[in-house]
Amino acid sequence: MNKQTLLETRQRISAYVHNTPICTSHLLDDISGGKLFFKCENFQKMGAFKMRGATNAIMQLTKAQQERGVVTHSSGNFAQALSLAAKNLGVTAYIVMPKNAPKVKRDAVLGYGGIITDCESNIKAREEAAAQIVAEKGATFIHPSNDLNVILGNATAAMELLEVHPDLNCIISPVGGGGLIAGTALAAHYFGTQCKTIGGEPMVTDDAFRSLQTGQIETNITTNTIADGLRTQLGDINFPILQQHVDHIIRVEEEEIVKAMRLLWERLKIVVEPSSAVAFAAVLKNKAYFKGKKVGIILSGGNVDLDTLRFS
Amino acid sequence: MNKQTLLETRQRISAYVHNTPICTSHLLDDISGGKLFFKCENFQKMGAFKMRGATNAIMQLTKAQQERGVVTHSSGNFAQALSLAAKNLGVTAYIVMPKNAPKVKRDAVLGYGGIITDCESNIKAREEAAAQIVAEKGATFIHPSNDLNVILGNATAAMELLEVHPDLNCIISPVGGGGLIAGTALAAHYFGTQCKTIGGEPMVTDDAFRSLQTGQIETNITTNTIADGLRTQLGDINFPILQQHVDHIIRVEEEEIVKAMRLLWERLKIVVEPSSAVAFAAVLKNKAYFKGKKVGIILSGGNVDLDTLRFS
Structure with a gap:
């Protein structure tokens, strides 16, 4: 793992992903006190950063492996990402x-040609169903977040951001399974100038916050957050990267996530999912820290189920 | 009125408005059958194209007039636009x-330093209140849509679109007071290559459709459309431009507007207001006409009251 590995990753996947736009807003700067640069992965292909990691992971397989297919379990965006990356x-x-995945994400997987197997909404059920497909089809399992090639692919979002704004003081990303923030942290380490990586995490699924405190991977008691992309937990591949390169994690309440999401929709005029808003909510929660700083914020995706969306 | 007038207008206001991005989507192309180019005025300053006309109208006043201020009546976006343009x-x-204007638009006017006078939600009440301010303050009245300088300012959106895509077969804009489509039609006439201008209008406020049929300005019986920016009606300055340069108007039902808006939110990941969706709904309504054509669509704005928004 070095700078070159990341540069090669970016080169490898560049034909298959968008270099997404970076949004700014004087009003959100005024509200937060920082100078904010939003990396808009909601405009990424299939609507989320996960396209990056999925593409890289598949491209790193041998031709023989690729011919037998890939398999994953996902609460949503990685399912779409792997389906579209595989199709490409x-x-x-x-x-x-999981059976309770948002309909818009399920339909998108089918639209991208993915073959769906339903399971119960817990990690054990997901893993068993995936293992069965590996055994039956000889497909390669690709974990949504605890996979080094996925992490390297995800890192390219922050690399693009730092290419345009190399003097960021910090980059904030949401923390779910740890795959995005691990990649972000590697990018900030190798391409930033003393650029810190900070996580935003829902209070009710604060396994990463606690894991960094105790030094071992902690589990969540509940997954009851509106940020449906952040219900998963850390793994043994990304956790050491977080330990080494993440400065700290800011936890936010559910109502703070909704408020942050609303500000993004109203002021940037873009559709972002609750998981994306967690990173911005973290900035709003700790304004004193970010005051006067140049802050990169990874808006992770924009796949929202409008049927269930309510702001009031 | 000639090509030079439009070029000078664009030059005049360029420091005060954004040259907004143009979005495309393979999926929306597939759904519509056309090749669509969305001019994203939701990303314009204050969130709508009206910033263009308001800026131009104020800049065309004498210094003495500017010192006495400007006044307008507006259902929302022009109020914000005039406030911000004036402030700049x-x-x-x-x-x-009107008292029933969305709270988000009212708050924005105040935020931009506009001085609000409330009135009943009908044209007579608006005009009387505005006339009183003209009499008392010596302010210049600027109509939101029936003003040649406003129309010329609005034209710059389509000019920018045609600069990037000079071979569009047609440009669709929503039709409310007629100020946007009149400007669009002038731009298409002077800068397009046989580029037709087509209107999208809510069925329940189809005064423009009927006016073009009868040859005189018709009125609306109701203003009960979700497209709150399109509740006003044509005027004597923009109507002749529509008669000369608008090819035809496509009327759409309320549920078609909501469906089109939803597609734009879900697929482009951008926040657009119902009035914007009317233009896209018109394309979806008449796919046979647009099949295989290069189609410009003016997405007029993105100021939505999320408190009242419901997709289901």
């Missing part, structure tokens, strides 16, 4: 999905 | 606003 590369994608 | 130019803006 001529590979079959098997997707294990 | 160091001019006082008096805004006559």
Whole structure:
């Protein structure tokens, strides 16, 4: 793992992903006290950063592996990402999905040609269903967040941001399974100038916050957050990267997430999902820290189920 | 009125408005059958194209006029636009606003330093309140849509679109008071290559459709459309431009507007207001006409009251 690894990753996947726009807003700067640069992964192909990691992971397989397909379990965006990345590369994608996944994400997987297997909404059920597909089809399992090639792919979002704004004081990303913030932290380490990586995490699923405190991977008691992309937990591949390169994690309440999401919709005029708003909510929660700083914020995606969306 | 007038207008206001991005989507192309280019005025300053006309109208006043201020009546976006444009130019803006205007628009006017006078939600009440301010303050009345300088300012959105895509077969804009489509039609006439201008209008406020049929300005019986920016009607300055340069108007039902808006939010990941969706709904309503054509669509704005928004 070094700078070159990341540069090669970016080169490898560049034809398959968007270099997404960076939004700014004087009003949100005034509200937060910082100078904010929003990396808009909601405009990424299939609507989320996960396209980056999925594409890289598939491209790093051997031709023989690619011919037998890939399999994953996902609460939503990685399912779509692996399906579309696989389609782009001529590979079959098997997707294990919890039954309660948003309909808009389920439909999108089918639209991208993914083959869905339903399971219960817990990690054990997901893992068992995926293992069965690996055994039956010889497909390669690709974890949504605890996979080094996925992490490296995810890192390219922050690399693009730092290419335009190399003097950021910090970059904030949401923390769910740890795959995005691990990649972000590597990018900030190798391409930033003393650029700190900070996490935003829902209070009710604060496994990463606690894990960094105790030094071991902690679990969540509940997954009851509106930020449906952040219900998963850290793994043994990304956790050491967080330990080494993440400065700290800011936890936010559910109502703070909704308020932050609303500000993004109203002021930037863009559709972002609750998980994206967690990173911005973290900035609003700790304004004193960010005051006067140049702050990168990874808006992770924009796949929202408008049927269930309510701001009031 | 000629090409030079439009070029000078664009030059005049360029420091005060954004050259907004143009979005495309393979999926929306597939759904519509056309090749669509969305001019994203939701990303314009204050969130709508009206910033263009308001800025131009104020800049065309004499210094003495500017010192006495400007006044308008508006259902929302023009109120914000005149307030911000006036603020940018160091001019006082008096805004006559119907009591039932969305709170988000009212708050924005105040935020931009506009001075609000409340009135009943009908044209007569608005005009009387505005006339009183003209009499008392010596302010210049600027109509939101029936003003040639406003129309010329609005034209710059389509000019920017045609500069990037000079071979558009047609441009669609929503039709409310007629100020946007009149400007769009002038731009298409002077800068397009046989580029037709087409209107999208809510069925329940189809005064423009009927006016073009009868050859005289018709009125609306109701203003009960979700497209709150399109509740006003044509005027004697913009109507002749529509008669000369608008090819035809497509009327759409309320549920078609909501469906089109939802597609724009879900697929482009951008926040657009119902009035914007009317233009896209018109394309979806008449796919046979647009099949295989290069189609410009003016997304007029993105100021939505999220408190009242419901997709289901």
